[in-house]
Amino acid sequence: MCRLLAVTSKELQSPMLAVRALDVMREGHDGSGVGLFLSDLGGPFEDLKGVPILSGIFTKGGLERLDGFMTESGFKIKYEIFIKVPKTPPPGVPKRDTYLIRAYEYPESWKGLSETEKHHGLMLTRLKLRQMGEENEEMIVFSFWPDVIMIKEIGDPLTVAEYLNLDREELYARVIMAQGRQNTNYAINLYACHPFFIQGVATMTNGENTAFVPIREFLMSRGFPGYVGYQSDSEVFTHILHYTLTRLKLGIEAYKHVITPLRDEDLEQHPNGRFLKHLKRTCRRLIIDGPNCVMGCLPDKTLFLVQDRKKLRPGVVGGRPGLYAISSEMCGLDAVVPDRDRSKDFQPMYLDTAFIRPDRQEVHICRQTEELPLPH
Amino acid sequence: MSSNGRITPSSLSIKDLPWQIHWDKERCSLCGRCTAVCPVHAIELGVHRLRLVQTTLGLKEAPSNVYGVYYGIRQKTDPAHACVGCGMCNLVCPNDCIIPYRSDEADKLRYHIDRGGQPRRRGGRRNVPANILDRIKFIRISMLTDPALDAGRHEFELRTLLGRVLPPEENLKLLREEGWIPPVREIYPLIIGSMSFGALSPTMWEGLQMGVAYLNEELGMPVRMCTGEGGCPPRLLRSRFLKYVILQIASGYFGWDEIIHALPEMKEDPCAIEIKYGQGAKPGDGGLLMWHKVNKLIASIRGVPPRVSLPSPPTHQTKYSIEESVAKMIQSMYMAWGFRVPVYPKISGTSTALAVLNNLTRNPYAAALAIDGEDGGTGAAYNVSMDHMGHPIASNIRDCYLNLVKLGRQNEIPLFAAGGVGKHGNLAANAASLIMLGASGVQIGKYLMQAAAGCLGSESDRCNICNIGLCPKGITSQDPRLYRRLDPEEVAERVVDVFLSFDTELRKIVAPLGRSTSLPIGMSDAIGIDDQAAAERLQIKYVV
Numbered sequence: 040m041c042r043l044l045a046v047t048s049k050e051l052q053s054p055m056l057a058v059r060a061l062d063v064m065r066e067g068h069d070g071s072g073v074g075l076f077l078s079d080l081g082g083p084f085e086d087l088k089g090v091p092i093l094s095g096i097f098t099k100g101g102l103e104r105l106d107g108f109m110t111e112s113g114f115k116i117k118y119e120i121f122i123k124v125p126k127t128p129p130p131g132v133p134k135r136d137t138y139l140i141r142a143y144e145y146p147e148s149w150k151g152l153s154e155t156e157k158h159h160g161l162m163l164t165r166l167k168l169r170q171m172g173e174e175n176e177e178m179i180v181f182s183f184w185p186d187v188i189m190i191k192e193i194g195d196p197l198t199v200a201e202y203l204n205l206d207r208e209e210l211y212a213r214v215i216m217a218q219g220r221q222n223t224n225y226a227i228n229l230y231a232c233h234p235f236f237i238q239g240v241a242t243m244t245n246g247e248n249t250a251f252v253p254i255r256e257f258l259m260s261r262g263f264p265g266y267v268g269y270q271s272d273s274e275v276f277t278h279i280l281h282y283t284l285t286r287l288k289l290g291i292e293a294y295k296h297v298i299t300p301l302r303d304e305d306l307e308q309h310p311n312g313r314f315l316k317h318l319k320r321t322c323r324r325l326i327i328d329g330p331n332c333v334m335g336c337l338p339d340k341t342l343f344l345v346q347d348r349k350k351l352r353p354g355v356v357g358g359r360p361g362l363y364a365i366s367s368e369m370c371g372l373d374a375v376v377p378d379r380d381r382s383k384d385f386q387p388m389y390l391d392t393a394f395i396r397p398d399r400q401e402v403h404i405c406r407q408t409e410e411l412p413l414p415h
Numbered sequence: 416m417s418s419n420g421r422i423t424p425s426s427l428s429i430k431d432l433p434w435q436i437h438w439d440k441e442r443c444s445l446c447g448r449c450t451a452v453c454p455v456h457a458i459e460l461g462v463h464r465l466r467l468v469q470t471t472l473g474l475k476e477a478p479s480n481v482y483g484v485y486y487g488i489r490q491k492t493d494p495a496h497a498c499v500g501c502g503m504c505n506l507v508c509p510n511d512c513i514i515p516y517r518s519d520e521a522d523k524l525r526y527h528i529d530r531g532g533q534p535r536r537r538g539g540r541r542n543v544p545a546n547i548l549d550r551i552k553f554i555r556i557s558m559l560t561d562p563a564l565d566a567g568r569h570e571f572e573l574r575t576l577l578g579r580v581l582p583p584e585e586n587l588k589l590l591r592e593e594g595w596i597p598p599v600r601e602i603y604p605l606i607i608g609s610m611s612f613g614a615l616s617p618t619m620w621e622g623l624q625m626g627v628a629y630l631n632e633e634l635g636m637p638v639r640m641c642t643g644e645g646g647c648p649p650r651l652l653r654s655r656f657l658k659y660v661i662l663q664i665a666s667g668y669f670g671w672d673e674i675i676h677a678l679p680e681m682k683e684d685p686c687a688i689e690i691k692y693g694q695g696a697k698p699g700d701g702g703l704l705m706w707h708k709v710n711k712l713i714a715s716i717r718g719v720p721p722r723v724s725l726p727s728p729p730t731h732q733t734k735y736s737i738e739e740s741v742a743k744m745i746q747s748m749y750m751a752w753g754f755r756v757p758v759y760p761k762i763s764g765t766s767t768a769l770a771v772l773n774n775l776t777r778n779p780y781a782a783a784l785a786i787d788g789e790d791g792g793t794g795a796a797y798n799v800s801m802d803h804m805g806h807p808i809a810s811n812i813r814d815c816y817l818n819l820v821k822l823g824r825q826n827e828i829p830l831f832a833a834g835g836v837g838k839h840g841n842l843a844a845n846a847a848s849l850i851m852l853g854a855s856g857v858q859i860g861k862y863l864m865q866a867a868a869g870c871l872g873s874e875s876d877r878c879n880i881c882n883i884g885l886c887p888k889g890i891t892s893q894d895p896r897l898y899r900r901l902d903p904e905e906v907a908e909r910v911v912d913v914f915l916s917f918d919t920e921l922r923k924i925v926a927p928l929g930r931s932t933s934l935p936i937g938m939s940d941a942i943g944i945d946d947q948a949a950a951e952r953l954q955i956k957y958v959v
Contacts, residue, residue, distance in 0.1 A: 247561035249929030253825075253937045260823030286584055299932065302572055303601065317590050320576060320599055321583040324826055326933040330561045348932050349569065351562060 041233065041245040042219040042367045043354075045334045046375055047342045047395050049361040051081035054190075054210050057217035058200040060374040064219065064367060065197075072220035073196035074232040075205070076241045077188040079213035079340050079397075083118055084186065087142045090117055091161050094181045094189040095168070096229070097137045101177030105139075108171065112164065113146025120210075122203050129202050132194035138203060140188050140210075158238050162265045169230075179229050182236045188212070189241075191232040214340050218243045231270035235277035238265065239338030242280055244273040245367065246331040246352050251275060257324040258282070276333050279325050284337070291343055292405045292412060293318070295392050298327045299348040301407055310410040334365050343394035350389040356402050357384035363395045363402060425530065427492045431523035433876060434500035434515040438488040442512035445486055449504035449513050454885040457498035458513075461489030488513065494527050501871045501878040503887040517875060535798040536705070538881025538891065540696065540861055541790050542802055544874040546838045547809050547949060551848040554958055555941040557929035564931050566922035571931045573921055574637065575604040575856040577687055578757040578782045580827045597782065598757050600686055603630075603638045604934055605846060605917055608787075608833050608858030609663045609689065609761070611645025612670075613704050613713045613725075614794035614881070616898035619868055619890045622906020624651065626867070627659050629907060630914050638914055639686045641858070644702045644727060646670015646716045652677035657685050663761075664748070665691035666701050667727030669717040675751075684756050687782065688748045692731070693763030695791025695808070695834040697800035701727030705795050707884035708893045737774050745780045757782030764788040764806030764834060772815050776824050783829045785858060786811055790835020792861035792872075794891055795882030808834040809852060813953050816853020816937055826936055829855030837862035838874065842913075843920030852953060853937045864890050867909035868901055 042064040044057050054075055061073070084092065097105060109116075122138035149157060165183040172178025181189035188210065192199045196219045200206075218233040233243035248254070251272035258266040258278050263286075266278050276298070283289050283297050300319040306312045330351030334344050344354050344365045356365045357372050357379050364375040372384065383402075387393045390407040429435050436458055450458050463485050470478040490498060498515050505514045528535045557563040578599030581589070589596050607627065612620050623640055630636040637659075644665035651657060652674060662685045664671060693699065704713070704725040714721035734744060741760070748758040759782040762771055768786055775781035788808025793801065812832045819825040832854035836845045838861075846857045864870035868890045871878040881891035889898035925931065928941045935941065943958035944950050950957035 247557070247929070249555075249557065249561060250933065250935065250938065252940045253935070256820045256825060256937060257823075260820055260825070262823065287587060302570070303574075314587075314590065317586055317596070318583070320601075321580055321586040323576065323580070323933055324936075328930045328932050328935075330929070349564070 041243075042371065043217070043233075043243050043245055043332065043334050043365075044367065044371050044375070045214075045216040045336070045342050045344075045365040047214050047340070047363050047397075047399050049213065049399055051211035051213060052215060053206050054212070054215055054217070055200060055206040056375060057215045058196050058205065060364070060366065060371040061217055061219040062197040063374040064371045069220075072191065072193045072229075072232045073199050074191040074218045074220070074234050074243065075189065076216040076234040076236065076243075076336065077210060077212035077214070078186055078241075078336060080186055080188065081211040081213070082209040084142065084188075084209075087118060088186050090142050090144055091183050091185050092140060092142045092188055093183045094140050094187070095172075096135050096179045097139055098177045099136050101172060102137055102139070104171060105168065105178060108168065109143065113148055114143040116141060117144045118142040124202060124204075129194065129198045132192060132199055132202060138190065162238055166264060166267070184236070184239060187236065187239070187241075189234070189236060191229045193229065214336055214342065216241060216243055216334065216336060228270050230268060233271070233273060234335075235271070235274045237277055237281045238285070240277055240281045240284065240335065242277040242333055242335030244276050244331050244333045246347070247329050248272040248275060248327055248331060249329040250327055253324055254279070254327070261286075273331075276327070276331070277335070280335060282325070290412060291337060291341060291394055292392060294343075295345050295407055296411070297322045297325050298345070299389070300326060305408060309408060311413065314411070314413065332367065340397040341394050343392060344387055345392045346387050346389055348389055353386070355384055355386045356393045356395070357381070358402070360400050363399055365393070425494065425527040427494065427523060427527065429490050429492055430518070432490075432492065432497050433518050433522035433524055434498040435518060436488065436490045436498055436504070436513060436515050439512040440485065440487055442510040443487060444510055446509060448507040448509070449488065452503045452507045452887065454501060454503065454880060454887045455496055455499055456491070457496050458488050458490055458504065461487050463487055463489075494524055494530060497524050499878050499880055500876070501880075501887050536703075536795060536882050537798055537801070537879045538792070538794050538796075539872040539876075539879035540792045540801070540835065540838065540874055541805075542874050542876045544839070546790065546835055546845075547807065547944075548835070548845040548848050549839055549841055550946065550949070551844075551942050551944050551955075552958065553847065553924055553928060553941055554943040554956060556927045561929050564926040564929060566919070566926035569926065569931055571922055571925075573604060573918070573925070573934055574601050575934050575936075576600070576826070576829055577602050577639075577759075577856070578829075579779065580829070582827065595754060597779065598755050600639075600757060601637060602686065602856070603636050603914070604850065604856035605638070605914065606661070606831065606856055606858045607638070607640035607863060608860040609641040609643035609691065610794070610860050610864075611643030611663075611702070611704070612648060612716060613645040613708060613893070614643060614891060616886070616889055616892050616901065617712070618898045618901040618903045619864075619906060622867065622901065622903035623863070623910060624656065625903060625907035626910025626914075628656050629911055631659050634911070634915070636914060636918070641689055644669050644691060645704070645713070646673050648716065649673060649677060653680050653682065655683050657681060658683040660685050661687045661689050663689045663691055665727055666729065666731045667725060669719070669725065669727070672718045673716060678751065684752055687757040687759065688752075689785065690744055690748065690758065690760045692760050693765070693787065694793060695763045695787030695789055695805050696793035697796035698763035698765060698789075698805045699729055700796060700800050701729045703727070703795040703882070705882050705884070707882075708891075710893045713893060737771065741774055741778050741781060745778065749780055759783035759785060761785035761787060763791075764808050764811045766806060768806070768811050768815055769818055772818060772828070775828055776819070776822055781828060783831060783855070784815070785831040785833060786815065787858070788832070788834025790838055791833055792864075805834075808832050808849065810952055812849060812854050813852045817954065819853075820937070825853070826855060831856050831858055833858035833860075843917050843924060846917070847921060847924045848942060850934060850936055851938045851942045852955075853939075855934070855936055863910065863913065866913045867906050
């Protein structure tokens with residue numbers, strides 16, 4: 040079972056804060072990989088909020104191909120961080136040429152495009168790069184999106200973080216999600232490492248997704264180019280959330296109604312019963328059935344946590360105004376926010392969605408049996 | 416027959432028959448129950464001549480013969496009275512002295528069963544016991560990486576949807592705009608398939624209906640039953656129980672006069688309308704109710720004169736193309752109930768099923784597609800149709816499901832699978848296999864006759880005389896002397912037993928796979944088979 044940690048903070052925080060918390064929970068992961076999602080960035084990216092940032096791993100040849108493709112597409116480099124690493128990686132960590140984080144300026148030809156069109160273009164560019172990279176394994180691209188940096192690598196989280204020297208101010212962020220991977224089912228592949236990302240939506244999960252195949256079939260048949268990949272059965276959680284937000288135009292409160300709908304008897308009593316019945320029927324193919332704890336970040340930087348229908352995984356949320364964390368285990372939370380009122384810690388159960396809005400003032404709990412804020 | 420007697424081509428000996436009656440003279444009490452109960456009069460009282468050699472001690476008297484008689488059973492060899500192996504004689508025998516045995520080689524009767532130029536007709540299923548569904552295993556067991564669920568204690572919701580399910584975006588948009596959304600029923604995934612009032616005896620039908628009502632009203636299991644092509648008793652049409660009934664319309668339109676007339680008086684809408692275009696047991700052939708079973712009651716419900724055979728045409732005569740069938744027939748049925756009742760076609764398994772499905776996907780009114788595979792049962796059909804026509808259900812349903820996946824419409828048109836489900840008694844395992852191959856639910860008929868009413872028929876050609884109204888258990892007979900053997904209350908009890916035990920077994924299958932809150936439709940990663948070609952064909956794992 041993987042270990043997860045998400046932090047949202049008014050002050051900028053080092054990614055090491057999350058990595059150290061993962062290390063506290065190390066009994067729960069086997070150090071087979073780490074994934075980081077950083078958003079609401081500080082440092083040099085503070086002033087680059089609107090421009091897309093590319094995160095990935097490249098060989099020398101891959102970097103050349105990247106430059107060639109991006110120049111051809113009209114993207115201009117605005118800022119970049121090359122993570123320089125010692126010549127010999129620690130045991131268990133593969134040797135790579137370049138870890139790259141690079142901000143681009145939109146192509147001239149994109150001027151006048153709407154936000155949605157730009158977002159679509161960014162996703163297609165990322166997919167194209169990923170596809171190019173898969174041809175001869177020269178590029179691994181995690182994200183290409185404004186105000187988002189992602190780093191993933193195989194190995195023990197703390198070792199990898201120290202090796203990559205992640206405690207650098209350029210990488211400080213206000214929203215950090217980290218996963219310590221427990222490799223259970225598939226060969227280690229960086230595209231199978233959490234968190235997963237699509238158009239501003241990021242999630243990470245622990246537990247296997249037993250309904251993976253039918254859900255994957257549903258998503259892949261939506262005709263949406265971004266619903267691909269699925270090296271991990273958990274990637275569908277990200278895409279279901281994206282589908283809920285962008286295609287169904289519903290809020291985070293509805294996410295749980297899609298993946299773990301209420302029983303029919305409960306729907307009869309629900310103030311939005313009719314709506315939810317239709318949602319349940321039509322989204323039946325998206326019902327997850329596994330033991331899963333899903334943490335994620337929405338495009339507006341809201342952090343959230345939901346549990347499966349039977350609440351078979353651990354997960355706790357707590358903190359104080361200005362600094363909140365969601366963690367697989369209490370000790371992870373203690374490591375991030377030791378000075379909090381523990382009596383307010385909350386472990387969401389099978390009906391709850393816990394979320395922290397970007398103002399970071401409180402933890403909101405929304406129960407599935409409550410009325411939904413529906414768009415009119 | 417004497418050794419120099421005349422024989423005809425169709426002179427058969429007991430050895431030539433598929434079933435041979437073994438009778439034990441020592442234990443027989445000559446009560447006569449076996450001869451009375453035999454549905455085909457295969458046995459009769461036999462007066463047998465007996466020669467006894469009498470010898471005495473000494474040489475005074477020469478040894479001699481005494482000719483005597485003894486009474487017992489004689490098995491007839493006339494094809495019309497060949498034993499069908501039902502074993503009713505054994506059931507009624509107080510001393511267990513009589514039992515039919517299957518011949519040790521292929522019988523010769525099969526070559527002579529077409530006397531008068533009339534090929535064999537019978538009831539039952541394809542006479543081939545093997546079934547690929549039984550070879551499918553559930554291999555994705557949740558172990559440590561994700562905990563298996565508790566079949567006994569966790570909460571399960573094993574329901575399925577019958578009706579056209581729109582894509583989520585479209586459905587929510589129509590909901591906002593108060594537009595027409597196709598009716599969808601949430602039902603139990605095991606459906607009692609179409610067995611008509613007429614094919615089944617009144618007591619059997621009543622028993623099924625009572626069982627269904629109990630399951631719904633007392634146990635909260637939304638089990639549905641399809642009428643088959645024979646109409647529906649007028650009282651049921653006007654009762655609240657109609658909502659548990661799927662009305663079938665088939666090419667003979669039998670019973671629809673009564674249904675249409677009852678429309679204004681219906682308290683409830685039926686669950687759905689099934690348009691039968693084909694049946695797995697006799698693909699391309701219409702329904703058949705032989706005259707033996709058309710008594711006054713059946714005749715009046717069906718709107719026909721009594722004692723005539725009722726062969727339905729192979730197709731709906733007013734329709735000459737699939738577009739016609741789909742567009743017009745489905746829509747007119749929708750219209751009859753104000754667009755509140757799902758209407759779906761049922762076809763027999765065929766290599767052209769995909770063409771039908773593709774047509775349905777373009778029709779927003781098509782509520783589902785039911786496919787009945789080659790192992791489906793029937794009350795009456797030509798033997799050649801049953802044994803040699805049709806398509807296996809597993810690959811048919813898989814192809815259809817994968818085709819829907821390609822179109823992005825999986826589960827929007829739910830697929831219902833039928834035909835040989837539970838053929839060897841493995842009802843839940845077969846049903847779960849079909850569901851994981853892509854079916855939204857399964858229909859059963861024969862299984863329920865066997866489990867709820869003690870049908871004796873088998874794929875080794877035992878009994879299988881449903882067509883002539885002589886069912887020794889009274890399940891498919893319209894003769895009160897026979898159907899009174901069946902107590903509807905007891906049938907209802909057994910129906911409930913079957914569904915409850917099925918439910919437990921289904922949980923025992925899906926819980927270890929880590930599934931509980933939604934039916935694992937298309938969860939093909941969970942199943943495997945020990946045959947490479949079958950695995951490839953079904954796109955599931957090959958396991959040895």
